[in-house]
Amino acid sequence: MSLMWYIVLAFILFAIGGVTVVVRKSTIIQLMGVEMMLNSANLVFIAFSRIHGTMSGQVMAFFVMVVAAAEVVIGLALIVAIFKSRANTDVDDIVTLKH
Amino acid sequence: MTNPYVPLLIMAAVAFLVSLGGLGASAILGPRQKNRVKAQNYECGIDPSPVHLEDGRFPVKYYLVAMTFIVFDVEVVFLYPWAVSFGLLGPFGLITALVFIALITVPLIYELRREGLEWT
Amino acid sequence: MVPMWTDIPWLTIMVAIPALTALLLAVFPALRAHGRTVAVIVAVVELVLAIVVAFNFDWAAAGSFQFVQAWEWIPGLGISWALGVNALGLVMILLAAVLVPLVLIATPQGDARREGGYAAWILLLYAFIVLIFSAYDVVLFYIAFEAMLIPLYFMIAGYGLGSRSREAGMKLLIYSLLGGLVMLGGLVTILGNFAGTENLFRYDTLSQVLPGASTGIQMAVFITFFIAFAIKAPMVPVHTWLPDAAAEARPGTSVLLVGILDKIGTFGMIILCLNFVPGAASQARWTIVILAVVSILWGGFAANGQKDLLRLVSFTSVSHFGFMVLGIFIGTDIAMTGAMFYMVAHGLSIAGLFLISGFLIERGDTQEIAGYGGWQRVTPVLAGTWLVAGLASIALPGLSGFVPEYLVLMGTWKASIPVALFAVLGVVLAAMYILLPYQRIFTGPKPDIDVPDLTISQKTVVTPLIAGMLILGIWSAPLVGALQGVTEATPSALSDISASTNEGGN
Amino acid sequence: MFLREWGSCGPRRIRRYRGGVTVILAATGVQADFTQETWWITLIKALFIIVYLIASVIMALWVERRGLARMQTRPGPNVAGPLGLFQAFADAGKLLFKEDIWTSRADKFMYLLGPTVMAFTAFSVLAVIPMGPNVSLFGHSSPLQLADTPVAALYILAMTSLGLYGIVLGGWSARSTLPLYGAVRSSAQVISYELSMGLALVSVFLMTGSMSTSEIVSTQTTLWWCLPLFPAFVIYLISMVGEVNRLPFDLPEAEGELVAGHMTEYSSMKFGWYYLAEYINMLNVSAVATTMFFGGWHAPWPEGLIPFMEGGWWGILWFTLKVWFFMFLMIWTRATLMRFRYDQFMSLGWKILIPISLGWLVIVAVQQGLMAWSGISLPVIVAIIAGVAIVAIFLISWLGDSKPVTTEEAEADEVFDAFAGGYPAPPVGDQQLPPSPRAGRATVAVAVGTAEVLEASDSQTLQSKEHSDE
């Protein structure tokens, strides 16, 4: 049954993404994990869309892409803001001047 | 061959092999004289400075462009299917698409007016 | 009786006046400076109203609810603003109407505005007291039951004498809220099972609906209600909040708390538990009776062990509440009537004990019994009145405590001789816990202090109380007669749960 | 200008589902006929594409160097072979035989992946470009096109975008400052111009109702889209130059600033692929331009001028000629224009190209919609749209002029400038001296004084503004 393979693959991707979010410390990597989860869901949608022959799954996939994009935008904005603040609190400059 | 993607796969395989082959050929044909200085990063002959990304002083404008791009890229992605089935979707599709374009234009106007796209 | 008179919503007015006055005092700080005066006036008005109601009450039908007036409040949930009193409720209201002005007068003078605030809280509490004794709807009863914790908490935590008054207030609050929320569980059970019934929570509806419910529901309702009331009428083992609260609070607060509020527990047991789910009550009867006896003895022993005068007084109450609960659940009419009488009598005597102890502490500056000795010679009137109140509380014949205790014991004897024997032991303990402290505090060599005896206003407070004790001790027949009517109207704790289920099963 | 009926574009399958939304499945068919295709024909075509591209690049190198030299009145390469023709071969061979240096700090895998991806994507794009109609190939009827799909145009865009990874990976993996800057600049630039490029193409899709390249070419037998869609064509032309990082838009590898941008740390064939891929990408975008706007493999307009040369193998000739036309345009541009400043370049992309292409798209859509559903005649529509467009342009320019700077400059005046008179003067009355510029960046910004600056939160901006104001 070929459908099962799509779903199994999607679940594996989903699990990898989920574990990434939980385990990794870097926010950018976590963001990538989230994207992976969303896209694994997309895979399921499209697989089912083919099987059932209805289009709403593909429509949903489109929406998910948009939302994923929006999430990336906001995530990046937050990461940049935090990165700026944190870099500022470091005393990098002093270290740099030492050597 | 009715599936149009099989030829594309063949093309991809060929292209990939050629690109790897070129690299392999030069590796085999070229001389090999290792040298510590030669393997250093290029910076006009002085000791290379640390990579800028690591001290967090990368111009934030690049991120802004990236974010704006994502928004507009998504817009374009939506416009493609609409454009292709323009005739089928009828006036409803046209009006919807125009509203969509208008809504995407609002952030562009906002960004322009607030000089988010100024690089000076 | 003029018909028009019964159309006036007397009870609602009696709830509204103190509540609104309290609100006014809260909103206008200027008025608060005269808060005590305002409160006394309101209390007197209330007393007059209570008397008017009492005169219009049909004492011949003492067990039925009168002055019933009901408006739909939250019809979707079957909750209505329904007020009505039977003889017991009316008597309790009268008791409150007597005690509240006395407490207000007895309140020591101090910062006028602060005392005004205290008076406002008392008025708010007063409103809830009237509401709870005249409620004709369980949810209304419950709302007053819970809401009165707010003024009470502020009165104890904000105006307490002790250094740990906030903790004591919190303890009271938590215990009472626990009880209240358990009761809420019962209410929710009722609503969950009978949603949609019109005026579901009215007493008349409930007394028809509930006996028809399944045994499980009846037991659930009974247990949840009983736990709430057991906490309120401090029964062992959930009594521990009372000594703390009483020791930390002002004596005036304690009077209202022990003299009236705790009676809500026993009141609820009679009006709610026995009326609505008598079958369940009969099943739980022996457990409760044993708990009651334990309370009697525990309270008695604990009172004997106290070093703090106010704690001692509060433990005597634990013992007395044991008698009341025993009377309610032992299952004989005599005992039940006795228990109701006990509620009134105890209200008077405990008010006397707390107030006079308060006067004493005002003078002696300590709550420790050991800090006193020979005060009889310094303040003879104080000592005498304290003794009278104490003797009334331990049921000396001729004083208010005697008749009810006798009735309860006799009723118990009829039902179960061993229980009665244990209960009698409580009487012996009572003699010890009143007479021993009297001896320690008031007898002995004259101490080297110079304090005045009771002031005029204090005498004004004490006189009616002593009078009440005497009157009830000597001329108890009318009250007994009236309460007997209530007893007859109340199902006894011997009702059969299965029978009632069968009756109302369809 | 619908030259064909909708129906002729191949079967469109439509499904309705219960939600009430109708969705069109795989909307358009493909014009080219691939039914007789076999795997070895495909393989031959693939190899042909590679050879074609490499040969073209070598040609392009020569043409560019000779052409530039002619334009700059100097000889150019003229030693190796006749007219220096072998110079390009020599250069290519030299790259192959040079030492393969691996920078010590580099992230080795990514370092290698960069040029590979670059070359791979560059080679792959041409797969969906039609070079001619069906011809007989070893007894099989086969189009002169490796493959086509209903969304072939998406494939092109996807592949060009993927090429960006080659640049970014190359710049990042070297762990060196200049390549990194080059890569970041390049990615910002490519994505910016990709937008206007994509938007320019949308109007073509709208007119043809298809994203299949062979279908798009087949709609251009009589009229090339570059004429009716002239604005889109111009936008595409500009964007394509930006997309391939050519002068005047070659900021990522601006020699004066970044040595060679992302390629700085590469040598030998790794550099070779970058270099080659750049030229292949030029060919690619030219091929796309040809396909989308220039009639693809069709003989030059007007149709029938040279009918005997239309169709069959002639397609490759016309196609190659048209591609070289665009190639020459790019070389010509390089000789003519100076390199843009980065901010000018980004402004051009975001403030001019994208709004214009959006506006143009709206105009095309409205015009098509009115044509199809309102029954108004074409001249009237064009007149109305032209009027609206003029008013809109006027409005936009008016809005653009009245920048809020004026109000906020007034605010800026409140800050006391000790050097206003050309020499230092002490503050008078309520005036307050701004803190010393040496105290930190904030003070620098005070000297600038406009609230607009606040919105540019990046510190470099503040500094540069300071210089420009002084």
Added chain:
Amino acid sequence: MESFVAPSVNWWILLPVIVVFGGAVIGVLVEAFVPVRARRTTNFYWSGLVVLVAFVIAVMQWFEFSGGEVFTGEYVADTLTLSLQTILLGVSFMALLVFGDRSEMMDGAFAAQPADRPGAGEEALSLAKRYQRSEYFPLLLFALGGMMMFPASNSLLTMFVALEVMSLPLYILAATARRGRLASQEAGMKYFLLGAFASGFFLMGSALLYGFSGGSLQLEEIAGAIAGDSSMTWLLTAGVFLVMVGLLFKVAVVPFHAWAPDVYTGAPTPVTGFMAAGVKIAAFGAMLRFYQVIAGRLEWDLGLLFALLAAFTIILGTVVGLVQKDVKRLLAYSSIAHAGFLMIGVLSLVNGSAGNVAFYLLAYGVATIGAFGVITLVRRSDNAGTVAGEATGFAAYRGLVHRSPFLAASMLIFLLSFAGIPLTSGFVGKFVVFADGIAGGLGWLVAIALGASVATAAFYFAVVARIFFQKPEPGVAVVQSEGYTSVAIGLAAILTVLLGIWPAPILEIFNQVVILIP
């Protein structure tokens, strides 16, 4: 060739949402075109107007459609939708008042320029120039629009989009606090990551349900597929569970609550209030619909699991709340406990429980906005009288009654309502929801909830005791609001008491809230 049929759209029923979103878009244009000095004011009043207009329309629609007329499709306008939208608009209006208040210090809760590096020169400059960004008004409107769509969504697609439209602006808003910028940014980040994580679950669940239903995302059709004979029931169970996980995340049900305390603490206080109230209302609305239409049919498979989660939520919110020493954190844990209480109503599946949950949400939302409004006005100050950020430690609330009787009394009312003391709206909410729980056979859960209510009362009264019975300490100042926050607090207090004393009309209205279960 079949042609495309344009869907017919009932614009009137969409009007409140359209007004809000349109208002938000115009708000963005205001940001673009109005001169810097007038921007904030313009957007403030504009947002208020938008919310009011939408509110009026929603109320009008209520009277028009309360007869039970329902429009379905992707967007369903039934009594549940309309009542929750009305509540959301009302609550948001109060939240807006708190948003717009800068207090007498003229600073407000939002960063002058969130992009500034905290503590850097840029920020000092922004502050010195009294620069103030005001994008948070349109952001609020966008989030509000999403919230309004959330309970109205009749398909998983709309629900997902609404979920994101609601959440994305909140992620940004959470990161824009004027003070405690690092904590605020961290809050935004945390909220974002966990929120996105949760949407992943939601989405995977939707995908599985899509597969199960045979190719539909509409709730009714999925429910129809459950009724029918199906082989792949694991798709259904897993799908329902995952979708519920996504929703439970939003309302902070254990074990998906981890974000709530940090985010509540770090976010600007007006945002915390808006978030706590709005997200709960919207997400519980959506959960009601989803659970009653679909998940409720799996009661035997998953009902107990969710009930257990509710129990853990109640217990954790209560127990951990007991040891808090910070008001914002306390309210965060209290909100977790309230989520547990609300779950009872959702899980009970009794006729009319939806309306009761709606009432609870109204009570909770109003009191929450008010309580966080109070928090915005209690500030730290030094000996010189310089007022700084909010003082949220318990110690700061000592003797609040002496500083501001109004705030003290209002806070008392809100805390009493949270505790569920009679004569406040919180009591009525608990009463009706718990009764549903009993009727729905969740007696044990109600028992736990009642027990927990006592414990929560302990921590609310811990605050009350400090407010009323302790001496004020130096280092704290109560600032005057510009008026807006005071109005919001007063309104919230009045509503809380009014709904406690006379809830009959509102309950009557919410009685009509039913979900059509296919």
